[in-house]
Amino acid sequence: MNAAGGRRPRQTRATEKKRLILEAAIMLMLDKGLASVTHRQVAHGAGVPVGSIGYYFNSRGELLLRAVEEIGARRQQKAAELIDAAAPASTAVLARDLVEIYSFGDSTRLLGWLGATVDCVRESEDLRLMLCQHRTQKVRDFRTYLEAAGRPEASAELLVMLIDGALVRSAVEGAIGSAAVDTAVEALVRELDG
Template sequence: MPDLTTRGERRREQLVAAAADILAEEGFAGVSHRTVAGRAGVPLGSTTYYFESLEDLTRQALERMGERYLARARTLLTEFRARPAPDGFRPLARLVVDMLGWSDGAPGLPLFYESYVQAGRNPCYAAAVREWNAGLVRLLPPAFEHTGRGLGPEDARLLLALSDGLLVTALAEDTPDPADSAARALAAALPRLFPA
């Protein structure tokens, strides 16, 4: 790894940001030395100078994408908690689904879950997925607290897994609005899983 000057650090940052954008827009297949350098507007050799491999660059881009997901999820939680506590489980279920990356401006659902599959195939990506899942698990209890309900860490993990499963199923079945379908199913399941 080269010593990084301020200029070098900026270039490295440009490359990671560009790779994260490509990853979010096109998935793993879109990330190559050429596409990343082109998007960043830097010479092609920069990708091999600043990163050990394309895998290393992709891993760092995936970490960046996770940071973006978590920042967006924190914003959604802050907005949710700024409003009066809603009645029923539907608004809470919709928040959980939206926090998983499905809304205007967020990467598409298939690309989001492609990261899970790639992490299962390549352990170097698994830490990034674990990190953003852990971040989401930490954000779920405050959402429940706002509605006067408690949610422990294990239940938050269960809720995350259930929400992921509902979204993947809706996607696989070509449901017209996967987010709405998942939110409705989750709203129906929440009273059974977390009774008052």
């Protein structure tokens, strides 16, 4: 049926189903770890039959690559938004923006991303290489943001590493959610004010 009949075209439904599958894989990866990204769990999270996963993604490996690729695209979109709006601001504002760029705009899942990153490196060489590309782009985005915010002297590479370290510290100390964000922001403020 056409739009007048109330049914969406087949291609639209297929695109939506693929998006739901990808989103379910991302949420599982960030909330429960890479091991939870199984066809059955993804299908359950997406509300689709298990067979749909194999129809849209040739393998679990391909699904994971597309999920990490999507996270990278979201991070770049968030970076572009914050770079466009960047202006000289307090160190605390700069630090929070950098954490938002790092976390693809979902800072509550920072520790989940840390775990997923480690899992991805162990999972496959393709995922490891994709994460290397993401990290290189993240450093570039930090540098561009810092220049736009009037702080070109700050080391983008060092600030990315500070967030990495703050996340490890948060994980070890059991600081989750906003506490992990606060730990990362505090580390950045100390460096930027130092």
